[in-house]
Amino acid sequence: MSQARERGSEHWRKQTFRNRSESSAVAGRKRAATHLAFGTPALPLLLVGAVVLVDLAGGAGVIWLPLLAAGPALAATTSGPRGVLCVGLLAAVLSALLGTRDGVPGGELAAVLSALVAVTLASALASALRWRRERVLAAVRSVAEAAQHALLAPIPSSVGPFQVAVRYSAAAAEARIGGDLYALVPTPYGVRMIIGDVRGKGLPAVGTAALVLGVFREAAYDEPDLLAVVARIERSLARNLGYDDFVTAVVAGYPEPGRLEVVNCGHAPPLHVRASGVVSSVEPVDPAPPLGLRALTGETPSLQVLPLADGDQLLLYTDGVTEARDHGREFYALAEGLARHVSDEPASTLAALEAELQTHVGGRLHDDAALLLLRKPAEAGRAPEAVVGRGSATVPAPLRPPAAGAGVGCGRNAE
Template identity: 45%
Template sequence: MATSRRRAGTRSQLVLRGLPFAVMALVAVADLVAGPALAFLSLLTLGPTFASVSGSVRRTAAVGALALVICIPLAAYSGTLLTWQNNLTLATLISVTGASMLAAHLRLRRERELANVRLVAEAAQRVLLRPVPRRAGDVHLALSYTSAAAEAHIGGDLYEVVTTPMGVRLIVGDVQGKGLGAVETAAWVLGAFREAAYDQPDLVCVAQRVEATLTRHLGAESFVTAILAEIGDGELTLLNCGHPAPLMLRRDGHIELVTPPEESLPLGLSAMTSATPKPHTCTFGEQDQILFYTDGVIETRDPDGAFYPLIDRAELLNEGDPQQALDALREDLIDHAGGPLADDAAMLLLRRHGY
């Protein structure tokens, strides 16, 4: 699908580059056929106008000069050269070409600024959302992250996997809201988790450290849904804070949502309850898989409004390498949406292998 989008973009660029010349050719033919009775030459201004959409300043100027070269002989052929009407047409061509050159200059400057913003965003992504290890002990990991802010590449979803003295710990979360504020909140969560995961004895204490950080920085109605996990010997301990339940794919083909026995509030809302989130444990044996994801996955709709059927498509994760399998699921998700996603979508796949 990515290849087809690149091909479509290339075709669009070729069409835009050829459009000014095609338009001016049509205007020239129409003027020759109609004769002096109808004034088509003023439409030659479409040439530099269209050139400014995708061309450089020099290209726009060259197209404007070509429009003048076409206009003068046609005016001479029709006997209107040096008339007030033709002089007005020439003045209009020169003025529109100048305005189009300015528009092209401003467009190119905005494109350069956008390119710089994208470079900064990509650098921020590398710092904030670091690549996860491909393997942690006997567990293979795969990651997919698709931001709804296509030009920025980053959003409010977050993830991290760290190896600690207590074992491999991870977090997958989703910040309420969008934009730079969501990215800033994600940075606070990840910073607190990376520090707490190394020195806290259990996931409850890790969650409390993250909660304390959010309490200092977030407003009263802001929150982060998250799920924390710790990989053990043949088992997995989960602490779900208002996040979508992960999807477990058993070796025997059984698929189930790993729902917590008790619902817990998202991080940042501790003031609303005195209850402490309770972790729960599930078996995680050889060849078992578990998929952590954000709500951008299950809330993706197709053009008819139907939600993405994650459980029905989970069989895609059984094929080949974990990363290839997760990439196939991501492509299927984008195909289901039929275009850009409406929300960020992060997926983290864990597959347990024997040594």
Template identity: 50%
Template sequence: MTGERPQPRHAVLSWLPLITMSAVALVDLVAGPSVGLLPLVSLGPAFSGLVGGWRRTALVGGLALLLCLALGMYDGLFAERRGFTAMASVAGVTGAGIAAAVMRGRREAELAGVRSIAEVAQRVLLRPVPLNVGSLRMAVSYTSAVAEAHIGGDLYEVVATPRGVRLIVGDVQGKGLAAVETAAVVLGAFREAAHDEPDLGGVGARLERSVGREGDGEKFVTAILAEVRSDHQVVFLNYGHPPPLVMRRDGSLDFPEPAEYALPLGLAVHGGPEAKPFTVRFAPGDQLLLYTDGVTETRDARGDFYPLPDRAVLLKEPDARQALERLRDDLIRYAEGPLHDDAAMLLVRYREHSEGAA
């Protein structure tokens, strides 16, 4: 793996203190002391404190003091107060720059620690899905709407059981740490129930009880559960979640929906229809995409929603991970900027018998 090249913008900022001091010195030599630019030599350590460490700032400050002393003597400013005032200005700004560099270094160290903790939390909460389970090939994509964040309110999981491969994709109400806590409750309950419960309805009931205890009827999670069976069938339970996308071997699309949508997980206390399983054919050569509304509700500059049915052609890419990456990149380009909501996608391919494991 090759090392990263310094970005041009960072290189310019690194040289900015020396460039500024050189410019001030040149103008002072050409225009003479009457212009009164000598105190501007202090811009060097000021800029250095913003972009460099405290040692570099101290070094630049020392150079600025020597430059100020040399120019002051050349201009004859130490015969009056102007020379000493300029030296004091440079020394004061250098001290302030060193203090700023120290505080910035501490904040960066704290931020690095927080990012490290977030990455560990991500590995625990959103574990990597298995790439291959029997005849199934899988890939996952997660894009957080929060800058610098790795996790959020969307969730996914894949569990292989003797009854079939069980999957979940969900979207927790709200954002921030509260949403992450609820996502952890759902995923923990799903990982246990997927192994224990004989049918998908039992898994859904366990999740409903877990979210209900956690949120007291105030929090909710839209979710879709799926069970891919060995008899070329997939069973779904939909709790107020966007319908899955099924791409057939011939390229045709299907968005299977239940006869009646159930309320999201956590809202059973308010009544409403129960989630009822429904079955869809899923045969070799077919693909299944589970996703959150951060995908379909992404808007472009005109306010139009992301046209997932039109973009599903991107899933024809032979490699599952590259196909999902292409779809994610297309979604970000469509938004023309950061997404306004988290977007999770889980792609499942039923491989042909003639295909290898790769």
């Protein structure tokens, strides 16, 4: 078993590295195409050419020559300092030639050329500052991408006996991660998962989400009882969170075929899709307070058992999805949307849901939103499940290696 895990772990690392390398190559090609499209002074050159043609056609001389300064000014928005200087030099040469041709007095022509040189130098300086800011922004984005890979490692399309798909959107502009969290890991006690929503937004929410995920990953492997996993997360949050901070979450486990365990701590109830297509909400029998508030209420969460047959699906989500409003302030009806778009491919289902959600809000979401969909396919043609030690506790065979950040998200998409 240990050798199989090592081989699987090595395959997982190679596959992850290959996927990231391919993503980096695609991103590099996109950046090169963008630079080619927007980094060349094509529009400024067209503007300079248009002024020259107007001057040649009308012979108005000095009336049109000052417009040549618009060329380097426009180049500052699309090109680097070198491109701005080239456009400015071309405009100055053409201005001198046209001024001489049109008989513009020397004093007036000198004034036009001086203004053109001043505009060119100022535009080159502005372009240099813009490029510097863009380099700093690129560095910040690279750090954000590194944090995303650490906390939001892509979840594979299959984990244990499940087909899996994930969609995530951060509310903060240019953000890759936020206050929503999710994880899906195979353990000696079956596949376990968590989805949650941290109170608040921004970096503090990201820090809390990272704390929850770290404790969950450790406890999911150590604790045979799912309620013990929740209790460890609760104790950690009680030591580290403020009095007004909390995390709503659903923690679930699949310890044996056909049996799904769910612990709901103040979170939106999952949606259960049966093989027949019927969608139902998994409402908690005994509602429990969010994680971090147990000491204030004294209530403890309860374990809810849900039968999960072949062909069934389970959708975990955060309130950023169900609380998304359209222009008429109507909430998005997730259950109805899921019933419309459900299919045998979780990735296709979530892609359709995400597109419909974006259409519903008319653009960008105003809150972090996460969707995690699992489907239990039929067992035909699949490897049998291997029992691991503890009675009915099972793990799918072969066991996928956990990887430190595998299947972990923190608050576009994980794919």
